[in-house]
Amino acid sequence: MTETPFVPAVDVTALLLDTDTLDAFLGALAHHALDLAPNATGCGVTxxxxxxxVTVSSAGPTATELDEAQYGQDDGPCLQAMRTGTTISVPDTLNEKRWGTYPAYAATHGARSSLSLPIAPHTHTAGALNLYAPHPHAFDTTDHQPLHLLAAQATGAIALAQRLSDARQFTDDLHTALQSRTTIDQAIGIIMGQQRCTPDHAFTILRSASQHRNTKLRDLCAELITTTTGQPPAATPLHPRP
Structure with missing residues (x-):
């Protein structure tokens, strides 16, 4: 009896921590999937x-092209895996009757068999791990368990990575909002000095001018500051609060 060769498990959490961005993590994930399926020559992460x-990462020369062919007809094994949450195996694309013209397209583009495993099924980050091989029945002798484990671990890791990405975007948005607030505050100070008025009245003047000129308030304030001082708005508050 032939023993299945030992394949070391992939620590997806460590992989996530070792990469700086979500894209880098997904690229590493695709390459690790190829390590677990030595008969495959391409892997796409949908x-x-x-x-x-969207194919957010791929390894191998044709994975992205094969993924996108399925997107074009809104049908195919990777989309079925993503939408149903089940693993979809294609033993031989030349004998495959599902998915319209896609199997013939895959065969002519070097994929005679494929395996698609769901990632984060039934969530807003649903996807699939798509493996492609140039020979029929290439995945018959592949141990699917490590691949299923990889896809299952990727489900939690991608959700975490997405949250981290969203948090960074929130931080960037907050920084932009604070910069806008600083610019508006500086412009209010200029109007107060010119008109000898309260901050509320100065803000009303700026807002009315913005509406009249159909210009964003921040842009109007930046223009006022530059015109008055000869310098663009300061990036940080002139008088930060304690």
Missing amino acids: LERQGRP
């Missing part, structure tokens, strides 16, 4: 973003 499937 994630649904804003209601559309």
